Amino acid sequence: MNAPMKITPAPVRKTIVVNAPQPRAFEVFTTRFGHWWPKSHHIGPAEMAEAVIEPRIGGRWYEKGVDGSECEWGKVLAWEPPSRVLLSWRINGQFKLDDNMDSAVEVRFIAEDSNTTCVELEHRITAVDGEALRAAVDAPQGWSGLLAVYAEAAQAE
16 A cells, blocks of 8 residues: 655745844744744644744754643754754644654844844645645745734834
8 A cells, every 4th residue: 555645835935024133033033932923823732831942953843831731843953043943843734743744944034234134934845735734834824924923023022
C-alpha cells in the first residue's frame, strides 16, 4: 500500500513594514511572542496562557495552557538576531499537531532606516494536506492578520 503523496504548494509570503527599529522588531516577534500572539490561536486542549519561542537554535516554539500543560508547535531552526528566525511548524491544515508535517516559517527583519523595519514572512509547506494548510495560513485570519497584530505591538513597545 502506498503512503499518501506529500504536496508542495507555493509558499505563503507576507510582508509588512513596522515602525520600529530592526532590533526591536526582531525582539517583539521572537522573545516577546507571547505578548502579541492572540490567545484564541491555540491548538492545545486548555485555554492558552502564553505562547513562547525559546531564543536559541533547537529551542521550542510552543504554547502553555492555563492548566500548566504545554503543546509544542515546532522548533527554532535558525536564530540570527536581529535579522532572521526560522521555525519548524508541526501543525496541519486542521490545526492539529502532526509529526508528518514538513513545514517551516522564515521571518526576515530588514532595516529600512533607523526606525523602520520591513518584515518578510515565508511559510514553506510540504505535507499530505499541504493545500489545506496553505489555504488556512493564507486566509485573512492567518499570517496577514497575525502580522497586523504583531506590527501594532512592535510599534507600541
